[in-house]
Amino acid sequence: xxxxxxxxxxxxxxxxxxxxxxxxxxxxxxxxxxxxxxxxxxxxxxxxxxxxxxxxxxxxxxxxxxxxxxxxxxxxxxxxxxxxxxxxxxxxxxxxxxxxxxxxxxxxxxxxxxxxxxxxxxxxxxxxxxxxxxxxxxxxxx
Numbered sequence: 211x212x213x214x215x216x217x218x219x220x221x222x223x224x225x226x227x228x229x230x231x232x233x234x235x236x237x238x239x240x241x242x243x244x245x246x247x248x249x250x251x252x253x254x255x256x257x258x259x260x261x262x263x264x265x266x267x268x269x270x271x272x273x274x275x276x277x278x279x280x281x282x283x284x285x286x287x288x289x290x291x292x293x294x295x296x297x298x299x300x301x302x303x304x305x306x307x308x309x310x311x312x313x314x315x316x317x318x319x320x321x322x323x324x325x326x327x328x329x330x331x332x333x334x335x336x337x338x339x340x341x342x343x344x345x346x347x348x349x350x351x352x
Contacts, residue, residue, distance in 0.1 A: 211253070214260030226263040234259030234267050245319025251335045258343060266346070274342030278333050285333070295331075 211231055218227035238252030259267040286292040305311045320332065 211257040211260045214257060218260070223263075227260050230259035230261075230263040230267045231256045232259070233264050234271070237271075245322075247335050248320055251339065254336050254339050258339065262343075262346075270339065270342045270346045272342075273345050274335065274338040277341050277345070278335060278338040281338065282331070282333050285331070289330075 215224060215227050215231065218224045235252060235256035238247065238255040241247045242249060242252050255267070255271065258270055261267075262270060283292065286295055302316070320328070
C-alpha cells in the first residue's frame with residue numbers, strides 16, 4: 211500500500227491513491243467486522259486501492275467477487291450441496307424479508323480464533339482479489 215501511495219505521490223495523483231486506499235480499507239474493514247473476510251484481505255484491498263485508485267479498485271473487487279461466486283458455486287456442485295444451499299438461501303430470504311423473521315437467514319462466518327477450523331464453504335478471497343487484479347489488468351491492456 212505504501213509503495214502505491216509513494217508511486218502516485220511521485221506521479222502527481224496521490225489524492226486518488228489515498229482515496230482509493232482509504233475507501234477499500236473501510237469497505238474491507240466492514241466486511242471483516244461482519245465476519246466475511248480475514249484481516250489479510252482487508253490489507254490487500256487497501257493496497258489495490260492505493261495502486262488502482264477508487265474506480266479501478268472497485269472494478270477489481272467486482273471481478274474478484276464474480277470469480278469468488280463462480281468458485282463457490284463450483285465448490286457446492288462438487289460437494290453435491292448446491293440444491294440444499296440454494297433452498298436454504300431462498301427460504302431464509304423469504305422468511306426474513308417477507309415474513310419479517312429476524313435471524314432466519316444466517317451465513318457462516320470466519321472464526322475469530324486463529325486455530326479454529328475454516329468453514330468448509332469458505333473461499334479465500336485474497337486469491338480471488340489477486341485473480342481479479344490479473345483479469346482486470348489483462349482487460350485494460352487489450
